[in-house]
Amino acid sequence: MALLAPAVTPAGKDTADRIFVNGRMWTGDPKRPRAEALAVRGPLVLAVGTSGDVRALAEKATDVVDLRGRFVAPGFIDAHLHLLAAGVSLEELRLDGAPTIDEVCKRVAEWARKNPDRHWVTGRGWPYSAFPGGLPARGPLDEIVPDRPAWLVSYDGHTGWANSFALRLARITRETKDPPNGIVVRDASGEPTGVLKEGAMTLVARLVPEPLPHEKERAFKLALAQAAAWGLTSVQVMGIPEDELEILARVLEGEGPRVRVRAALPLPTEAVPEALGRYEQLRRRHAGGRLSVGAVKGFVDGVVEAKTAAMFEPYPDGGTGSLNWTQDELDRAVARFDAAGWQVMLHAIGDRGIDMALTAFERAAIANRTRDRRHRVEHVEVPRLSDLRRFRAAGVVASTQALFAYPDANHLRVYLPMLGPERAARAMPFRSIDEAGVVQAFGSDWPVYPADVVRAIHCAVTRTTLEGTPPGGWEPAQRIVVEAALRHFTRDAARAAHEEDEKGTLAPGRLADLVVLSEDLLAVPPDRIKDARVLLTVLAGQDTYRASGF
Numbered sequence: 001m002a003l004l005a006p007a008v009t010p011a012g013k014d015t016a017d018r019i020f021v022n023g024r025m026w027t028g029d030p031k032r033p034r035a036e037a038l039a040v041r042g043p044l045v046l047a048v049g050t051s052g053d054v055r056a057l058a059e060k061a062t063d064v065v066d067l068r069g070r071f072v073a074p075g076f077i078d079a080h081l082h083l084l085a086a087g088v089s090l091e092e093l094r095l096d097g098a099p100t101i102d103e104v105c106k107r108v109a110e111w112a113r114k115n116p117d118r119h120w121v122t123g124r125g126w127p128y129s130a131f132p133g134g135l136p137a138r139g140p141l142d143e144i145v146p147d148r149p150a151w152l153v154s155y156d157g158h159t160g161w162a163n164s165f166a167l168r169l170a171r172i173t174r175e176t177k178d179p180p181n182g183i184v185v186r187d188a189s190g191e192p193t194g195v196l197k198e199g200a201m202t203l204v205a206r207l208v209p210e211p212l213p214h215e216k217e218r219a220f221k222l223a224l225a226q227a228a229a230w231g232l233t234s235v236q237v238m239g240i241p242e243d244e245l246e247i248l249a250r251v252l253e254g255e256g257p258r259v260r261v262r263a264a265l266p267l268p269t270e271a272v273p274e275a276l277g278r279y280e281q282l283r284r285r286h287a288g289g290r291l292s293v294g295a296v297k298g299f300v301d302g303v304v305e306a307k308t309a310a311m312f313e314p315y316p317d318g319g320t321g322s323l324n325w326t327q328d329e330l331d332r333a334v335a336r337f338d339a340a341g342w343q344v345m346l347h348a349i350g351d352r353g354i355d356m357a358l359t360a361f362e363r364a365a366i367a368n369r370t371r372d373r374r375h376r377v378e379h380v381e382v383p384r385l386s387d388l389r390r391f392r393a394a395g396v397v398a399s400t401q402a403l404f405a406y407p408d409a410n411h412l413r414v415y416l417p418m419l420g421p422e423r424a425a426r427a428m429p430f431r432s433i434d435e436a437g438v439v440q441a442f443g444s445d446w447p448v449y450p451a452d453v454v455r456a457i458h459c460a461v462t463r464t465t466l467e468g469t470p471p472g473g474w475e476p477a478q479r480i481v482v483e484a485a486l487r488h489f490t491r492d493a494a495r496a497a498h499e500e501d502e503k504g505t506l507a508p509g510r511l512a513d514l515v516v517l518s519e520d521l522l523a524v525p526p527d528r529i530k531d532a533r534v535l536l537t538v539l540a541g542q543d544t545y546r547a548s549g550f
């Protein structure tokens with residue numbers, strides 16, 4: 001292999017501060033996809049090539065990292081997560097993967113017993129599949145937590161489960177009307193069951209004491225440290241409120257864990273001109289480095305399990321979901337931000353919601369004569385396959401989550417039956433999205449799923465659980481190859497943030513952000529991808545995570 005000339009030649013000699021040699025690198029750079037070694041100068045990649053070529057750039061003071069055949073990829077980028085909620089979730093009651101209502105109740109009871117001083121019992125992560133009929137009710141929760149309010153959020157964050165104490169505090173009775181964009185679930189006699197969907201969640205959630213600023217700071221630090229341990233060097237944070245953004249900015253400026261953050265502010269539903277004014281200031285203040293602001297994120301519809309994802313055809317037991325905007329309102333809000341140079345990210349899960357988001361993006365580009373804003377649809381769970389070419393034509397990014405195809409009990413027994421067979425067959429169509437030539441960026445939606453990139457790649461490639469079920473994978477025609485999954489977590493995720501000239505590939509002049517794994521993901525059998533461990537995470541040439549023993 002010949003040494004590529006560095007794109008950026010620093011003044012003085014071409015010597016490296018640090019070199020990584022004897023690796024098996026996947027660079028993401030189509031001009032040189034595989035390499036053995038890489039040289040770093042300052043925060044940037046100086047050269048990529050053979051170990052011999054790169055060693056020639058070392059001098060006495062150069063730090064030499066012998067990779068001993070380990071796999072190297074560009075630093076992972078998560079295109080969609082919620083950093084504060086993720087950090088909070090690392091220390092709260094977790095109900096993830098609880099297979100039965102008994103297991104859910106056991107975990108709640110244990111947590112309540114261990115935390116007698118907490119005024120509220122709060123937690124998250126319950127799967128719909130733990131409950132007969134797919135939804136919990138306040139009865140069992142009242143038995144475990146009779147004397148203080150309890151509020152437990154589903155794994156996807158779109159449904160809440162309250163006990164009677166919390167309902168009383170929130171003054172929710174049979175007379176309570178459904179709020180806009182929300183549902184107070186009721187039993188046959190009209191009594192609230194304790195389950196609140198979407199917009200109705202705020203009736204209780206607003207009463208839960210918010211973490212104090214120092215607790216938020218701690219949560220951000222915990223989340224960033226965990227992200228680095230998963231090999232992430234950049235994350236894209238969805239819909240962060242302005243006060244939280246300032247706390248995050250302080251954390252990122254400080255000495256704590258280092259991950260680059262691109263933040264999307266909430267897309268306002270009203271007072272758009274005022275919000276735009278404030279947002280412009282934030283965009284100018286946070287224009288790069290560790291924190292950049294340049295996008296807004298809104299919600300078109302809800303989620304499948306709560307039957308709030310907006311569909312063209314009814315759910316098997318009725319209803320077509322709910323839309324948070326009329327097409328007209330959405331068009332206006334999107335056009336406004338599009339005209340001002342903002343990237344717009346719209347949560348849309350059902351085929352009707354996705355169509356609406358695409359329509360708003362298409363109309364904004366025509367009305368404003370704008371190009372390459374790279375607006376994004378977040379999740380894209382059940383698109384009409386005929387709409388995929390609209391993504392490509394309008395340059396809209398499909399921001400998907402590999403682990404949303406994780407075929408566990410919730411997915412197979414609640415999610416898919418809720419869709420019905422025709423839609424189930426076209427859910428999470430990662431391969432069809434790729435084949436349509438759409439830019440597909442992978443994320444986790446952490447804390448909905450952990451931002452564990454190796455696990456996510458395993459899922460995208462096998463479409464099985466970690467235990468290998470179902471045999472052959474769920475909808476195996478939509479499996480993608482490892483290289484595509486890597487691309488979606490690196491180059492494509494960078495592109496989805498207008499950052500592909502700085503990161504997402506290992507090439508001269510790019511940021512020296514990389515991850516070292518214990519296994520060559522491109523060589524191991526697919527069912528062993530999950531066993532790869534993150535050994536080292538490097539940001540701008542500096543270690544941000546190092547596994548013990550490496």
Ligand SMILES: [Zn+2]
Pocket residue numbers: 080081082238445
């Ligand atoms: Zn999300």
